[in-house]
Each structure stands twice: as structure tokens, then as C-alpha cells.
């Protein structure tokens with residue numbers, strides 16, 4: 001088996017264009033969490049299931065491992081700054097963010113292309129990540145154009 005260089009592997013994965021999401025949650029003490037994630041994908045239509053994965057070195061890792069509810073925000077093309085905000089490590093990321101409370105008080109960020117409010121269904125081991133599968137309890141689709149991410153850069157769809 002050939003040695004896999006993690007950086008080269010990451011670059012190769014970057015040739016697969018994705019959207020950009022922010023996943024939010026709230027712990028039992030009321031602390032809010034959010035991370036930028038492009039590992040999001042659809043899983044099932046009936047039941048409605050989606051997935052994303054969280055890195056085990058993420059500051060929010062324990063909070064998401066314990067979370068029963070989390071919300072997926074598919075970012076709109078004008079939300080690059082929101083992506084950058086939630087890609088920061090730790091700290092209060094909600095200071096400059098316009099949001100409301102959704103199911104179980106989990107933050108719903110304003111102005112997104114789509115939002116999916118989820119309850120955890122499964123957690124799977126995934127190497128240096130944990131794969132989170134959530135059941136969609138409610139969703140909203142604004143029709144706004146999505147933000148894209150490809151080869152380490154933000155992009156807009158033509």
C-alpha cells in the first residue's frame with residue numbers, strides 16, 4: 001500500500017467542490033457552539049437524514065459529541081464572512097451573528113441558503129473525525145444562491 005501524504009491527500013480531496021455549512025448547537029449550560037463544515041451531505045429522503053463529520057481536535061468536539069440537537073446552515077453566496085467566523089478556533093463566535101432560537105434553543109443563523117434542524121440519529125467512528133448522522137425535524141429553503149468551496153477557495157456558481 002502506498003504511503004498517503006496527508007497534505008497531498010487533502011489537496012486531492014479539494015478537487016471535489018462542495019457547499020459550505022455552519023453547524024450550531026447549544027449545551028445544557030446554554031453555551032452556544034458553531035463550526036464551519038464542508039463534510040455535509042445528504043443521506044436519506046425518507047426518513048430525512050443528513051450527515052457531517054467533526055474533527056476530534058475541534059474545540060467544540062465534546063459539545064457536539066454530547067449534543068442531541070444541532071442545526072445545519074447551508075451558507076448563501078454572500079456569507080463568506082460567516083464561514084470565516086465559524087472556522088475560528090474556540091471563543092464566542094456568535095457576537096456579530098444575526099441568529100434566532102430554533103428547536104431546543106439551538107441557534108438558527110439568518111440569511112442562509114437553507115437551514116436543517118436536526119436530532120442526532122447515529123455517530124460513527126471515522127478516523128480523525130466522528131461522522132454525525134442527523135434526522136431532519138424541520139427545514140427552510142430560502143432559494144438564495146449557495147456559497148461554494150473548491151481547492152481551498154470560496155467560489156460562486158455561474
Ligand SMILES: Cc1cc2nc3c(=O)[nH]c(=O)nc-3n(C[C@H](O)[C@H](O)[C@H](O)COP(=O)(O)O)c2cc1C
Nearest residue numbers: 036037038039053054055058059060087088089090
Ligand atoms: C470551508 C471549510 C470547511 C471545513 N469543514 C470542516 C468539517 O467538515 N469538519 C470539521 O471538523 N472542521 C471543518 N473545518 C474546520 C473547522 O471549521 C475549524 O477547525 C474550526 O476552528 C472548528 O472550531 P472549534 O475548534 O471552535 O470547534 C472547515 C473549515 C473550512 C474553512
